[in-house]
Amino acid sequence: MVHSSRRTFLTQATAASALPLAVGLLGRGDARAAGALPDYAPIPEASKGPALNDKGYFVGRIDGDLYWVTDSSYQAMFLTTSQGVVLVDAPPTIGHNLLRAIEEVTRANGRPRKVTHLVYSHSHADHIGAASILGKDVIRIGHTETARFLRRDADPNRPAPTLTFDDHHVLRVGGESLELAHHGPNHSPDNIFVYAPKQETLMVVDVLYPGWVPFKNLAVSQNIPGWLRAHDIAMRYPWRTLVGGHLGRLGTRADGHLQQRYLADLQTSVRNTVAGLDPAPFFDKYGPAGNAWAIFDGYLNAVAQQAAAPVIADYLGTLAAADVFTKDNAFGLLESMRIDTGLLGPFGIHP
Known part of the structure; x- marks a missing residue:
């Protein structure tokens, strides 16, 4: 079976495979400019995540019924319950592989495969831009500001939350729970902390980058003092595992201290x-x-x-x-x- 060029690029994104594409985009007259692209230091082995499958994703258990999925650039987290699946974020680069990962897990553990709840970490399209693929019946949860931003943006791929909160909300589904909290503006005005107490796992997006330096210009954060405070807030949670929303591996407390x-x-x-x-x-x-x-x-x-x-x-x-x-x-x-x-x-x- 021949996969699409986009899937091939995502699953085999190495310098060797990307260079011909770059040269083609530059055009014949500027092809020599590709040779001027800078070289960078090798990626430390400890910073790398697990290998992706032939569909371009990795899905793994964090603890119990809590799982994560990545395409080595973005991450999402999902909780399987007796009543359905609770998904946190829907990055567009993972896209329909989210549904494939959920089906893979729920088929193995005998849980319902339907996503009943979708939690938005914040409004940015790179983290929730595939929300529309989950259909209209899913319950969407987000901060009050997230709802305001999404109503303003009117992006059909990011429907506004149907359930909102200001400071704290405990989401309970099928005997499982997630603690949602807003601790003030940081990367964005609406970025929240998602804590799974039973699994001792924290998901906070665009703050901590396990094994890597933060993205360009401090993750393009809108409130740098708040973003710096968010590190301290994150480290006060009693987590063992961190889902940072980016790149290919999970985080440890040592990763948090190293970034600080x-x-x-x-x-x-x-x-x-x-x-x-x-x-x-x-x-x-x-x-x-x-x-x-x-x-x-x-x-x-x-x-x-x-x-x-x-x-x-x-x-x-x-x-x-x-x-x-x-x-x-x-x-x-x-x-x-x-x-x-x-x-x-x-x-x-x-x-």
Whole structure:
């Protein structure tokens, strides 16, 4: 049977298979540009997840009747009960493989295969953009703000929740339970914590990235102070297993502590760089022309690059992609520390 090109790409996404596609997209005149793509450090073995099956997904038991599914880029979690399946998130890259994974598990354990409840971690399409494949009868649960955002966005692939809450909600289905909690804005204004007490498992999305550095610009988070606090909140939960929503493996408490250290080291490096980097060259070069944006751009990028360098050196080989996103994460921290905490550097109170 011949699989679609999309499935082949997702299940065999290596540099060797992706490069011809990239060259084709660049066009013949720009094909040589593919040779200029940067090389990055190898991914540590400890950062890798389990191998995917021939359909492009992996499904495994977390504990008891709680399972997870991944395509090595995104993750979802589901709980099988005597009354049906409770699914947390529906990433579009996993898509219909969610239904295949659920069928595989429920067929093996003799539980009903129908998804009766869908919990939204937050409103972002990359995590719930396949919600529509579950049909109209599923009970959709999310934060009040999630409902507001989804009604505003009117995306048919992300129907708004039918059951909402503000602070806490305990979802009980078929003798199983999930504790849903909103601890304030972090990655997004509506991002929630989903805790399975019996299985000692926490799912919080776009906060902790087990084995990897956080995604670009601190996961493109809308509230950086809140996002940093979310790490502390997550570590106060008594979990043994973490579902982070991204990449190919589950997390441990050691992963959480390691990311906290990475961020603390990066913050220290940003502070030290702001204190020591001479801003004069940027003012001298661009000031006479009145190009304020060029001054900011040159200075902020220089701080981010200089602050990132020692952190990359320290975490390379320990956290995957330390050499990919640490500079961007340093920039995100710098901007938050500048406007949220008053670390203004050369843009402080004029003498």
